Amino acid sequence: xxxxxxxxxxxxxxxxxxxxxxxxxxxxxxxxxxxxxxxxxxxxxxxxxxxxxxxxxxxxxxxxxxxxxxxxxxxxxxxxxxxxxxxxxxxxxxxxxxxxxxxxxxxxxxxxxxxxxxxxxxxxxxxxxxxxxxxxxxxxxxxxxxxxxxxxxxxxxxxxxxxxxxxxxxxxxxxxxxxxxxxxxxxxxxxxxxxxxxxxxxxxxxxxxxxxxxxxxxxxxxxxxxxxxxxxxxxxxxxxxxxxxxxxxxxxxxxxxxxxxxxxxxxxxxxxxxxx
Ligand SMILES: C[S@@+](CC[C@H](N)C(=O)[O-])C[C@H]1O[C@@H](n2cnc3c(N)ncnc32)[C@H](O)[C@@H]1O
Numbered sequence: 001x002x003x004x005x006x007x008x009x010x011x012x013x014x015x016x017x018x019x020x021x022x023x024x025x026x027x028x029x030x031x032x033x034x035x036x037x038x039x040x041x042x043x044x045x046x047x048x049x050x051x052x053x054x055x056x057x058x059x060x061x062x063x064x065x066x067x068x069x070x071x072x073x074x075x076x077x078x079x080x081x082x083x084x085x086x087x088x089x090x091x092x093x094x095x096x097x098x099x100x101x102x103x104x105x106x107x108x109x110x111x112x113x114x115x116x117x118x119x120x121x122x123x124x125x126x127x128x129x130x131x132x133x134x135x136x137x138x139x140x141x142x143x144x145x146x147x148x149x150x151x152x153x154x155x156x157x158x159x160x161x162x163x164x165x166x167x168x169x170x171x172x173x174x175x176x177x178x179x180x181x182x183x184x185x186x187x188x189x190x191x192x193x194x195x196x197x198x199x200x201x202x203x204x205x206x207x208x209x210x211x212x213x214x215x216x217x218x219x220x221x222x223x224x225x226x227x228x229x230x231x232x233x234x235x236x237x238x239x240x241x242x243x244x245x246x247x248x249x250x251x252x253x254x255x256x257x258x259x260x261x262x263x264x265x266x267x268x269x270x271x272x273x274x275x276x
Pocket of ligand 1: 001003005014017040041042043044045097098099100116117118119122142143144145164165166
């Protein structure tokens with residue numbers, strides 16, 4: 001396992017992913033019932049943008065920095081502003097919050113969080129960064145796919161699984177399909193958010209076909225950077241939403257994606273399954 005998220009922290013892909021996550025959590029919390037957030041590939045919780053790794057590609061310049069700059073001229077929608085407020089708390093110290101920290105910002109008293117991370121150093125940082133005395137957050141040094149089998153469905157009435165693999169393995173899409181088939185059998189009504197890179201378009205199309213074949217409402221959003229001068233090993237990525245909360249796709253389509261697209265100079269498209 002060589003992947004280091006530090007290189008990409010705060011880049012366009014993180015911003016896109018964390019904005020979609022923020023909208024999903026906010027929508028789910030319109031109901032009072034408690035929620036469990038399961039983050040299968042949690043990373044270290046937060047990233048120091050002053051580190052030599054982060055400074056190597058400076059992906060944050062075209063991600064979170066671009067979003068903040070754009071928001072000086074065009075008012076951000078409420079949920080994007082909420083996400084930016086979370087980032088703003090640590091940004092002056094050059095720290096960018098990862099998905100667990102973003103989710104923590106939305107957590108209510110009765111909500112729970114389960115985090116798993118396999119890479120030993122990342123796990124140690126995650127434990128330090130996410131430690132709380134109130135036991136609302138459980139942190140596991142564990143393989144993501146074992147965690148999905150162990151923790152889904154969660155004990156609370158509702159839950160969301162955030163699945164954000166590093167795609168180091170050539171067969172990661174296939175592994176995802178297998179584990180999703182398993183989880184889906186036991187937790188059909190669960191809300192799932194899955195991030196994927198867009199490098200090999202054939203693999204992505206095949207994965208999306210698999211998702212659209214599930215008997216659930218599935219929405220796939222592909223997001224591409226237009227500016228080819230940006231130094232990144234990835235020009236596009238996507239998020240799949242299974243059983244997305246009511247009216248969330250419309251909200252993303254009408255509000256979040258146009259704003260993000262303009263702020264990050266990105267193109268996007270949304271595809272929906274026949275069930276949605
Ligand atoms: C893209 S990063 C996660 C970023 C994080 N979700 C965020 O948005 O801030 C992927 C993480 O998955 C971890 N990882 C890779 N394979 C894993 C596995 N099989 N089980 C659990 N974690 C894994 C990597 O060490 C890395 O920290």
